[in-house]
Amino acid sequence: MNLNRCSKLLTLLLATTLLVSAVAPAAAVSVSASDAPSKKQVGDEVNTKFTLTELYSDYEKWTLNGQTNLTKVTWTVTTFDQAGNRVNQKSYDGQSFNHSIDVSNDVNEVKVTLKGTVGEVGNFSYDAAGQKTTLAEFSQVRKGGSSQEIDAWQFRPYTEESQEARKAIEDAESAISDASSNGAGVSEAKSFVGNAISAFNAENFGNAVDLADKAKESANSSQKSSQQTQMLLYGGAGLLALVVVVGGFLWYRSQQDSYDKLR
Template sequence: MNSNHSSKLLALLLACTLVVSAVGPAAAMSASASGAPGEAEVGSDVSTTFTITKPFSDYDSWTLNGTTELTGVTWTVELYDQGGAKIDQKSYDGQSFDHDLEKSDAYEVKVQIEGTVPEVENFTYDPAQSLSLAELNQVREGGSSEAIDSWDFRPYTEESDDARSAIENAEESIEDAEDSGAGVSEAQSNYEDAISAFDGENFGLATDLATKAQDKAESSQQSNQQTQMLLYGGAGLLALVVVVGGFLWYRNQQDDYDKLR
């Protein structure tokens, strides 16, 4: 093989490598949510739409599975082509569903969920209670399953939300007081009791204790600031006395010197 032929072959291989690199791997399936709440009140209705793009990037056929902890649920599965036109739709009731997908010209799969936030069995402050809004899974032939994505939210009642807000405000006030050098032991004690009351679902008591913690922290901070102002004022007065005294002493020395002359 002459050198000229070898050079052409090398150039061809390099060009092929560059083409492959430019094309890169095919885009994988992904999911996103529109209108997914981070928190929702118990008893309220929730509606969210999930969009799955490139559903057949890995497999020609598979089953879309969805689960939720909402109640009174209706799922609506819609298939769209690359131009955005709807090509299929089907609805399911219940906290889970399975929808078989076959490779077609479907570019997107949209899943809409509508349901109601259920009662919460156990409220906790930290970590905050959490419920599953939706979990979407890819189930393949043979039963193997892989999660596509999942979304959670924090359920609350009016009373629990008021208590949580009061505790958060108390925590912020305690931190501010600590940063200023004020003592916060009493406030901290009320704050911890408020969290215990919250975990026991005694939200009225939790709110009262948290409010006391905030008041004590703010009072301690104000008292500390006043003490510091008094100290600064006393130091300033002392400095003034020293300056004035020094000046009077200097004047007195000058008067004595003039008399001797």
């Protein structure tokens, strides 16, 4: 490679590096959660704490927006300076709030306490992702500008009846997975599970439990039948081996007897 080509390559690499550095986004606001549930029963109270740091990685003045699908909600926003001393504390009622963040106020850290109640479920879905609802979602909002999500948490709300049905279906699916046979029993079990899930989504939880129990019974029966068949096969193979050994021994003895008579 000549000097001219090498110089052009170095120039191109330098230009690419400068371009990547220019478009690389700054570090975002950091937020962590304490006692954030993954699932919670309808009617239960939720009390979760969030801590926000690196507040001015993007802007020196902005608005913190928080939203939740909980009901009977109270947000408590407490700000701290660099020494950890409390600067201010304010409470907001409702499923959303807005709180101003300003570097000139000597705010270095924000703690948000969310208290609320798990509301009724609009539509049940056995699919866990489809069943989840928002625990908390925080966004960084600029005045007259765009809104950028900081982070969000979700959880799965349930009732006693829906949880019983979900557990029954999960047990049936586990039994099907454990069943080694692909025969009629497993096919029937899969059909029962499909019907159980449909019943769950229709909020017919009692029927879902009955169908899931039938699925589990079919899967276990299929597995037991498969195990019995394997035992019979093993027993047959063992008997065949014994016949071969005994037959070989008798043939050997007959050969020995024939040899003795010749002598």
